[in-house]
Amino acid sequence: MSALLKPLSRRGLIGFGATAGAGLLLSGCDGLASNDKLSKIVKSGEAATQRWQRLIGRDGLAKEFDVSQLSPDFKVNGTHEPVEAEYQAHKAENFANWKLAITGLVNNPMTLSLDQIRRMPARTQITRHDCVEGWSAIGQWTGPQLGLLLKAANMKTNARYVVFKCADNYGGEASKGGAQSTSLYYESIDLVDAFHPQTILAHSMNGGPLSVGHGAPVRLRVERQLGYKQAKYVMGLDVVSSLDGYGSGKGGYWEDRGYEWYAGI
Amino acid sequence: MATMDATAETAPPPAKPYLFHRHALAVRVTHWVNALAIFLLIMTGLNIFNAHPMLYWGEYGANPDVARQWLQIGADTNAAGQDFGFLRIGSLTVETTGVLGLSTGSNGAPSYIGYPSWATFPSYRDLATARTFHFFFAWVLIINGWLYLAFSLASGHLKKDLLPKLKELSIGNIVHDIVQHARLKFPKGEEAKRYHILQKLAYGGVVLVLIPGVILTGLTMSPGTNAAWPWLVELFGGRPSARSLHFVFANLIILFIIVHLLMVVLAGPINEIRSMITGKFRVDPETAA
Numbered sequence: 001m002s003a004l005l006k007p008l009s010r011r012g013l014i015g016f017g018a019t020a021g022a023g024l025l026l027s028g029c030d031g032l033a034s035n036d037k038l039s040k041i042v043k044s045g046e047a048a049t050q051r052w053q054r055l056i057g058r059d060g061l062a063k064e065f066d067v068s069q070l071s072p073d074f075k076v077n078g079t080h081e082p083v084e085a086e087y088q089a090h091k092a093e094n095f096a097n098w099k100l101a102i103t104g105l106v107n108n109p110m111t112l113s114l115d116q117i118r119r120m121p122a123r124t125q126i127t128r129h130d131c132v133e134g135w136s137a138i139g140q141w142t143g144p145q146l147g148l149l150l151k152a153a154n155m156k157t158n159a160r161y162v163v164f165k166c167a168d169n170y171g172g173e174a175s176k177g178g179a180q181s182t183s184l185y186y187e188s189i190d191l192v193d194a195f196h197p198q199t200i201l202a203h204s205m206n207g208g209p210l211s212v213g214h215g216a217p218v219r220l221r222v223e224r225q226l227g228y229k230q231a232k233y234v235m236g237l238d239v240v241s242s243l244d245g246y247g248s249g250k251g252g253y254w255e256d257r258g259y260e261w262y263a264g265i
Numbered sequence: 266m267a268t269m270d271a272t273a274e275t276a277p278p279p280a281k282p283y284l285f286h287r288h289a290l291a292v293r294v295t296h297w298v299n300a301l302a303i304f305l306l307i308m309t310g311l312n313i314f315n316a317h318p319m320l321y322w323g324e325y326g327a328n329p330d331v332a333r334q335w336l337q338i339g340a341d342t343n344a345a346g347q348d349f350g351f352l353r354i355g356s357l358t359v360e361t362t363g364v365l366g367l368s369t370g371s372n373g374a375p376s377y378i379g380y381p382s383w384a385t386f387p388s389y390r391d392l393a394t395a396r397t398f399h400f401f402f403a404w405v406l407i408i409n410g411w412l413y414l415a416f417s418l419a420s421g422h423l424k425k426d427l428l429p430k431l432k433e434l435s436i437g438n439i440v441h442d443i444v445q446h447a448r449l450k451f452p453k454g455e456e457a458k459r460y461h462i463l464q465k466l467a468y469g470g471v472v473l474v475l476i477p478g479v480i481l482t483g484l485t486m487s488p489g490t491n492a493a494w495p496w497l498v499e500l501f502g503g504r505p506s507a508r509s510l511h512f513v514f515a516n517l518i519i520l521f522i523i524v525h526l527l528m529v530v531l532a533g534p535i536n537e538i539r540s541m542i543t544g545k546f547r548v549d550p551e552t553a554a
């Protein structure tokens with residue numbers, strides 16, 4: 001019996017040791033989080049998620065709610081009010097001289113006043129805003145479809161992304177962890193989302209003009225992605241073929257700080 | 266070995282311990298991949314939870330919606346001016362200083378955070394990294410889970426070994442198994458070769474209810490998935506409800522793991538774990554028989 005047991009219990013012990021070791025490694029070893037090779041592997045999940053979601057619902061619509069389901073108090077998050085002088089000047093004039101510039105890979109670069117944007121055919125949608133932190137709020141948004149603006153600007157054939165340049169310098173939020181330096185907020189989406197029917201530049205919320213807290217004069221709504229993609233205080237759109245040259249090149253303020261560019265999850 | 270073989274010829278076969286092939290290779294491999302994925306998913310999940318340590322029921326839920334909030338982990342200051350951590354479920358609040366809400370951070374300083382640093386990965390607040398790891402291991406869990414299910418269906422493992430037979434579900438049998446467990450009497454000899462009713466219910470429950478449940482509720486926190494499959498999130502009553510249920514499923518899985526590991530240790534960890542690594546399980550024929 002002992003002859004039979006010996007080699008087996010040794011193997012059993014090795015197995016037990018390996019398991020215990022793996023457990024210790026996990027609990028004690030933050031080094032895994034900063035290991036470059038591992039980080040490349042785990043980041044491959046993002047592309048898999050994007051491909052999968054495009055496969056199962058490239059044209060899917062975010063659920064639209066009834067006015068009775070609106071959040072009574074839609075939390076203001078991120079920048080509450082840009083302090084930058086340019087923005088403050090526009091705010092003082094009630095955005096009368098504010099203009100949205102559409103530039104980059106377009107045959108017809110243009111600037112639009114807030115009045116012109118307000119007079120465009122608009123879409124109104126009541127949708128759920130899902131924050132990366134885990135909370136959700138339901139709001140009603142009104143504004144022209146982004147696709148309409150892009151068609152008017154007549155994109156060149158090598159266009160791949162739309163970059164949203166915002167007015168606010170942002171310093172991050174402690175609750176989101178990691179190193180969070182201050183820089184100009186920006187975001188970007190690809191053309192599938194840019195031409196999605198629910199992707200709008202909202203100038204109104206819950207039936208009134210967009211408040212400063214929620215991104216006046218206009219903000220992006222890209223309803224199939226998380227809250228940090230919904231850029232507020234949009235000052236200009238760049239149509240581009242590559243995201244290099246904006247921030248650290250990852251396509252957005254939070255993306256430059258480790259968050260997924262494809263925020264459908 | 267030669268001498269043992271010689272004695273074996275004269276004795277009846279079950280009189281000495283022998284090795285029994287207990288777990289198929291596919292079950293062993295998927296079990297360990299699953300265990301690794303689940304450990305990382307739990308630790309990154311708790312880090313993600315710490316970004317907003319509150320849970321709600323309904324279609325929306327955020328800080329102002331206190332009426333919809335049913336769980337909160339936080340910190341506050343008492344009348345004596347001392348900070349304390351708490352867990353609140355409904356109207357019940359328990360002080361949890363040292364573990365939840367207020368604990369010692371990985372740097373030794375007091376940390377105002379939901380789950381403590383030893384329970385999370387990374388051990389410090391880092392939503393971006395936690396999310397990246399969480400979603401990668403969610404893919405691992407799902408693909409591995411499909412492989413396990415496909416094998417278990419095709420080989421009959423699910424029906425033969427995991428699903429309880431009708432007669433096993435009798436109250437008498439279940440009570441008997443509970444009593445045996447309470448007395449720490451685990452099946453021996455030939456009886457140890459199959460799963461008994463509590464084991465079947467626990468494994469079957471994890472494989473067919475808890476893991477599918479945690480995956481489906483996880484998927485419906487994704488706005489992209491919700492646009493593609495709107496019916497799924499409505500099944501759970503909205504994203505905040507799905508998030509609450511995801512938390513409940515995850516906690517039931519944690520409970521399962523604690524009991525599972527305890528049982529493995531009590532039933533003889535070396536033989537048990539070896540059987541999940543090499544497949545071989547030693548059967549000691551009952552001498553009293």
Ligand code: HEM
Nearest residue numbers: 019292299300303468471472518522525529537538540541
């Ligand atoms: C490091 C931690 C773990 C150890 C040491 C461990 C050990 C074991 C052992 C020894 C068995 C075989 C039991 C027997 O033959 O009677 C087993 C089976 C099983 N374990 Fe674990 N386990 C661990 C983690 C997990 C986790 C995290 C889960 C899932 C949440 C899990 C789910 C299962 C299931 C479902 C079975 C039955 C598999 C089948 O027969 O198809 N285990 N485990």
